[in-house]
Amino acid sequence: MKKAALHNLGCKVNAYETEAMQEMLENAGYEIVPFKEGADVYIINTCTVTNIADRKSRQMLHRARRMNPEAVVVAAGCYVQAQDGKEVDPCIDIVLGNNHKKDLVKILEEYAADQAESGQKGHRALAEVEDIGRTDEYEALHLTKPGDHTRAYIKVQDGCNQFCTYCIIPYARGRVRSREMEDVAEEVRHLAANGYKEVVLTGIHLSSYGIDHGGTSSLSGLIRAVHEVEGIERIRLGSLEPGIITEEFARELSSLEKICPHFHLSLQSGCDATLRRMNRRYTSAEYYEKCRLLRKYFGDPALTTDVIVGFPGETEEEFRESAAFVDRVDFYETHIFKYSRREGTKAAGMDGQIDEQTKAERSAVLIALGERKRRAYEEKFIGKTVDVLVEEETSVNGKRVQTGHTREYMKIALETEENLKNCIVEVQIENDSQIIR
DSSP, rough: OOOEEEESSSHHHHHHHHHHHHHHHHHHTTTTOSSSSOOOOEEEEEEESSSSHHHHHHHHHHHHHHHHHHSEEEEEHHHHTTTTTTTTTTTSSSSEOTTTTGGHHHHHHHHHHHHHHHTTOOOOOOEEOOOOGGGGOOOOOOOOOSSSSSEEEEEEEEEOOOOOOOOOOOHOOOOOOOOHHHHHHHHHOOOOOHTTTTEEEEEGGGGTTTOOOOOTTOOHHHHHHTTTTTOOOOOEEEOOOOOOOOOOHHHHHOOOTTBBEEEOOOOSSSHHHHHHHHHHOOOOOHHHHHHHHHHHHHSOEEEEEEEEETTTTTTTHHHHHHHHHHHHHTTTTEEEEEOOTTTTTTGOOOOOOOOOHHHHHEEEEEHHHHHHHHHHHHHHHTOOOOEEEEEEEEETTTEEEEEOOOOOOOEEEEOOOOOOOTOOEEEEEEEEEGEEE
């Protein structure tokens, strides 16, 4: 029995695809082993969102080759897709671009047969990379047993049509392609039958789900279909674009009891001038209105976001404007990113590139603000009773506790001798120490 080891880099979509490849290998008779010495095949699902991600992808590929010089090393995903398969590192045996991960087992068999037929020792690269910008095919990948045994991430969409000036992803993932609604619902039914209680719908640009289906499906329609699956008790949504939040959308979501009041709305900047340079297609006032709508229908939902600091041309005044907006919105969590120059994007050639020290200083300001906002939001729940999906047992401050997340995605600790994993239980938050940060 051949041994295969997998390593994932990047986003939740990548993580889903890596787990799907693992399941394909298991079904084909491979033994899945840790990403250490001794594997016959190493699969690295790469990322290219930043230059740092590119470097990490290369490092993991070289690490795999060092661990077993005789192994087959497979480079899959965004990094090799962005290279169009043209610059193949000598440490790589097989290049799998996006939309070809589904072919992993077949290509491994073809590669082994080719090596056996040629009788040659050593490594020769085999590349399966297509022009991702010209395909309208959604890559069919499925999961029946995700690694997280209480919460399942489900990829429902691929590609992006937005072309933000800092982002390489439309070039690595192609245009929007949506999964068939019934295919998603069928996977959710399998997961529910296997005991999963929570699903997270995710995609490269989730808000665009269905726009390629000619009006026959939409994200709200998909959510309703998943909501009807018996056994699923929670539905969480991946990152959303502000434009999808309309009065009708918010009202409809609020009528579905399984929807978690936890929404990640991408912001990137609270300064309108910076948003225009980013090609983000909304103003800060429009964004604020979307937050108001969610609060109108969900009361006090957990709103989370991403903010980039040090984008090209960001003046001190623009940064202060962005920080003031973040302060005004009152996010539960704010994920801060220092702008990373990405070759191949419009922003990489813009004037006014910001030095690293200034980016670090601005990042520190927003991180501190975000921490204050996070604590203020969590403190509202002290004294309240919340539903917690228990996920694992761990040690916190020297005590063995079980932990899980509320519907708002606050992590809560429970001191109990009873094994409550994968159970949704009511917990009264008596003090700050029960909330894990």
